[in-house]
Amino acid sequence: MRPLITLVSLTLFTPAAFADRTPAQRSAAPAPTAAAPVAAPAPPSNGLASIDLLTIPEKCHPMVKQATTPNRMLALSARITLANCVAEAKLATLQLVDAQDSVQAVDDATAHSFAILDEVIGNADAVTKIVAEQAKAELYTNMAIRMLASVPAPGAGEAASALHQTRKDLLVGMLAPWRDKAAASYEHIVAIANADPKLVKNPVVATALRTSKDRLRARTATAAAQPPPAVAPTPAEAPAAASDGDQLR
Structure with missing residues (x-):
């Protein structure tokens, strides 16, 4: 008899217990515990500066992977290619005129x-240094070529031709710092090669050295052909002023 009473009691009280809970409470299930996020492993460092993709033109993005490889030698070589790509992409967006603002x-x-x-x-090692120095010199040269191309073509007549030459001469003066920096890179190439004559056996070094010497010789020849700057006469050298009588004669 007692088991029957117990069963009846459970039947009577269990629905009441569920009735005391709201529908939301009855349907709510314990939320699964979220797994702690696993931090992505940091890329291996090659000891070089990090590269921010936001500063790299999109067309050069494929080169960034190799430029950040853990292999230091490979990364250094790849960065020369990346530097050239970045410069070319950014220069292509400029509208240049023969003025200081464009030079800047x-x-x-x-x-x-x-x-x-x-x-x-x-x-880098000596060979890669030479390649990078040559890349610098060539970039300065290309910058000058782009700027010189911004001078409008001369019009018809002597006056237009003279104006064109004047504008070109003024621009050439603005570009002098670039020529000096290119020459400095060529001089560095010669110095590196002279410090270790065995480097010349490398065809890349031999070509860079020959180009550097040719450019430096041409620079020297151009400088020698320039007329010396005019020097204003000192007061002692200036001709004496004509007297009033001489002016009237």
């Missing part, structure tokens, strides 16, 4: 590339 715009557009090349030169 070209400087700004290539600053990142020169920073990359300088890092390579500071960390």
